[in-house]
Amino acid sequence: MKKDYYEVLGISKNASSSEIKKAYRKKAIQYHPDKNPGDKEAEAQFKLAAEAYEVLSDPQKKSQYDQFGHAAFEGGQGFGGSMNMEDIFSQFGDIFGSAFGGSFSGGFGGRTSRSRGSDMRIRVKLSLEEISNGVEKKIKVPRKVQAPGVNYGTCSACNGSGQVMKITNTILGRMQTSSTCDVCSGSGKSIINKPLGSDQHGMIKKEETVSIKIPSGVEEGMQLKVEGKGNEAPADGISGDLLVLIEEIDHPIFVRENNHLHFDLYISFSEAALGISKEVNLLNGKVRIKLESGIQSGKTLRLRGKGLPSLNGYGTGDLLVHVNVWTPKTLNKEQKVFFENMIDDDNFRPDPQSSDKSFFQKVKDMFN
C-alpha cells in the first residue's frame, strides 16, 4: 500500500501551495543525501517526498490525485512514478538550492554526477481546432549550447572524480569527509578552450527550432515535456528538458468545458414555431440538426461524440447546442397586427410542460 502523499509531506488536504512547498522543503532538507550519506531509508524518504511534491504542487495532478488517489497515475500517463535523483535535483533543485550547492552540475555531493543542463519553459498557444486534431508545432527556442570549438578536459583540482577529500581535526579525532569539487562543481571536467563570446562554461545561446508533437485533447495549464531539448550542459553532461505549457486561445463560437463544447444557436421566432433543419458548425466540418416545431428557447441539444477527444484516448466529449429563440425587436404594421390578434390565442399562451424545464429547474438538477 502506497503512503498517502499528504501524509508523506505531513500536511492537511487543505494546505495552500506555499504550505505544500514549505513542507516539501523541510522533508527534502531532512532526508537530503548530503546529510544522510549511504542511508538507503533516507534516500527512499527523499524520493517519496519529491514524488509527493511533484503531484501536489501541480494543480492538475493534485486534483487528479484528490479524486482518484494513486490510481490516477497508474494508467501510464507518465505522472508520478519513480523519480531518480537527477530528476529530483533538476526539477526541484531551486527549492533547496540555497541550502545545498550545485549550480553548474545540478548534482549533489557524495557521488560523481554528470552535469545536467537546466530545463527550459515555453508557452504554446493552441486553437480548439489544433487541440481537437493534435498538432505538431515548430517553435524557436533560445537554448544554451556548447560554443563551437569549446574543449573540456579533466579537472585538475579533483583529477576528474568530481570529489575532493577533506581531513579535519575534531575532538573526536581526524575526520575525513568528501565534498563536491568547487572548481568543476562535481562534473570532473574543466574548460580548456573557451571560445570568444561564450560564458565561463563555454556555453552560448542559440536559437533552435524544436518540433513539438502535441497530442489531441490537451488542456489549458497542462505541461508537456520534450526530453533533452532544454539547455545543454557543458562537457559530456546531459541536456535539460523543454517544458511546454499549454495555453488555449478563446474560440469565436465554442466554449470548452472539459471535453465538451458549448455552442449558442440563435433561431428566429418563426423557425421555432415551424420547426427547421439547421446546419451547425463543428470543429471539423458541419452537421445538420433537426429542430422540432414548437422548440423552446433554452432547450439544449446534446450531439454525442462531437466534442473534443480525451487526452488518454478514451472517448470523446459532446457538443451541447443551446437553443436561443430570437424575439423580433421591431415589427412592421402588418406584423404588429398579426401579433396583436394572437395575444389571447390559446396557442400563444405559455403552458410549460414538465418536459420544458425552466432554467432554475435545470440548475437544481445539476446539484442533485
Ligand SMILES: [Zn+2]
Ligand atoms: Zn573538479
